[in-house]
Amino acid sequence: MCGNEALAEAAILAGCDAYFGYPITPQNEISAYLAHRMPAEGRVFIQSESELAAINMVFGAAATGKRAMTSSSSPGISLMQEGMSYLAGAELPAVVVNVMRGGPGLGNISPAQGDYFQATRGGGHGDYKTIVLGPASVQEMADCMLLAFDLADQYRITVEILADGLLGQMMEPLTLAPRPHRPLPAKDWALTGHAGGKQNIIRSLWLGEGALEEHNKKLQAKYRRIEENEVRCEEYRLDGAEVVVVAYGIVARIARAAVDQGRQEGIPVGLIRPITLWPFPSRQIGRAADTFPVVLTAEMSSGQMLEDVKLAVAGKAPVLFYGRMGGGIPSADELLGQIRELTLSKKQV
Amino acid sequence: MMLYEELVIAGFGGQGIVLAGKLLAQTAMRAGLEVTYMPSYGAEVRGGTANCMVIVSDKPIACPVVCTPNALVICNKASLSKFAPRLKPGGVLIFNRSLIQSVSSVPDGVEVLGVPAEEIAIESGSPKCANMVMLGAYLGKRAHLSPEQAAASLPEILAERHHKTIPMNAAALRRGADFVLCHA
Numbered sequence: 214m215c216g217n218e219a220l221a222e223a224a225i226l227a228g229c230d231a232y233f234g235y236p237i238t239p240q241n242e243i244s245a246y247l248a249h250r251m252p253a254e255g256r257v258f259i260q261s262e263s264e265l266a267a268i269n270m271v272f273g274a275a276a277t278g279k280r281a282m283t284s285s286s287s288p289g290i291s292l293m294q295e296g297m298s299y300l301a302g303a304e305l306p307a308v309v310v311n312v313m314r315g316g317p318g319l320g321n322i323s324p325a326q327g328d329y330f331q332a333t334r335g336g337g338h339g340d341y342k343t344i345v346l347g348p349a350s351v352q353e354m355a356d357c358m359l360l361a362f363d364l365a366d367q368y369r370i371t372v373e374i375l376a377d378g379l380l381g382q383m384m385e386p387l388t389l390a391p392r393p394h395r396p397l398p399a400k401d402w403a404l405t406g407h408a409g410g411k412q413n414i415i416r417s418l419w420l421g422e423g424a425l426e427e428h429n430k431k432l433q434a435k436y437r438r439i440e441e442n443e444v445r446c447e448e449y450r451l452d453g454a455e456v457v458v459v460a461y462g463i464v465a466r467i468a469r470a471a472v473d474q475g476r477q478e479g480i481p482v483g484l485i486r487p488i489t490l491w492p493f494p495s496r497q498i499g500r501a502a503d504t505f506p507v508v509l510t511a512e513m514s515s516g517q518m519l520e521d522v523k524l525a526v527a528g529k530a531p532v533l534f535y536g537r538m539g540g541g542i543p544s545a546d547e548l549l550g551q552i553r554e555l556t557l558s559k560k561q562v
Numbered sequence: 563m564m565l566y567e568e569l570v571i572a573g574f575g576g577q578g579i580v581l582a583g584k585l586l587a588q589t590a591m592r593a594g595l596e597v598t599y600m601p602s603y604g605a606e607v608r609g610g611t612a613n614c615m616v617i618v619s620d621k622p623i624a625c626p627v628v629c630t631p632n633a634l635v636i637c638n639k640a641s642l643s644k645f646a647p648r649l650k651p652g653g654v655l656i657f658n659r660s661l662i663q664s665v666s667s668v669p670d671g672v673e674v675l676g677v678p679a680e681e682i683a684i685e686s687g688s689p690k691c692a693n694m695v696m697l698g699a700y701l702g703k704r705a706h707l708s709p710e711q712a713a714a715s716l717p718e719i720l721a722e723r724h725h726k727t728i729p730m731n732a733a734a735l736r737r738g739a740d741f742v743l744c745h746a
Contacts, residue, residue, distance in 0.1 A: 385626070
């Protein structure tokens, strides 16, 4: 199974009730797969007329308390930002999958990580956050999907899965099994149309004096809770490391190969891989910076996660950067070259 | 014995490059090996260049991107000049002799093997199964998986409407391997 299909089947396992999407490479396998699987399960699949329509259909379905999702790639996700801001304002649980491609603009169809800022900073207008998961394998494409709906329901928030074209297209063996649900709050806020029940209102418009500020305070308190409880990251071969690479998604896979090779050559190098990009594992990286002299951030962008790494390190260690852009994929040898240079320059100091 | 094989299969769209790669990946998975498969994707459905990267190992695979392959299966001339210089010393280059007359710019210490893939494919029943001949030749050369194991995975890789071609594809895999065993 390719990463896109693994994610799609995991959506079925996660109990996704409705999928809405508009085609774009390199994520079309998701909609192609769900186009036959969702109706076969008696669930909703709609190929919408546009990305705007798709995200607003997600809004509508989520408002009824159903599990709803959409998927797209970079330019399509840009088109959805208005809807994502509304989802945040209305506190609706939803899952959005971004299989990133090269940008800006229509860019190309090669893998990239240039949408990190858009995903982790909210993307649309207003003070809001979405939980952002960065899978690094076909297995994790499925695992993140299974986790995403639970997180979305627990916090009434949009969860964005931030993958890239390579993860979407590559195939690897994986094990698919439903995960035990975490205990989730009842959706007593949903619009279920029952006569005589309590009236529910889903909205993002708060015109009353001070009402929107109160609403924002509530949202921010929720975001702090998420930051407290939902950080996930993987630490790899940090024992005695003098250089720590920070990378996410497919770049973390490539970095892992570079770390293994470096260790074979006797270079003390390790890896920290954020799995949640928001909330960001600042504490883990900050702790590492206390002990390790040099941090190298690697991305398929001009340096976006780099800013979060620098904030986490807070000046305690030099943070260097290696990136490729516009669909360029760094090789393990390239990264290893950077690591070797760092070790060398450190010895000279 | 440690197994870590990085293979690139390349040719033009329509030659069944991606199918051959998927079949190898599926076969390796069925054999309990670790495997990653990465296709070139997008516009290259027919006529453009197509390639895929398959890594087969007995240990977990960190990086799925192949930069310096130790095996190449090359089905057209354009792919030869693109990938041949990247081969690791000690690697093997298997090329489609029906479409490529001569091979140059191959790094030192690389074993080069020409396979008359189209001719063998026609003998097997259709020129369309030249991809299976090439994959069979590769499996004959690198003995970690057999053409019979690959043939057994065909039903999982081919769309059901193509299942009637399984015997022909299985024969092409075998003949490709036999060619290498007779000529190596």
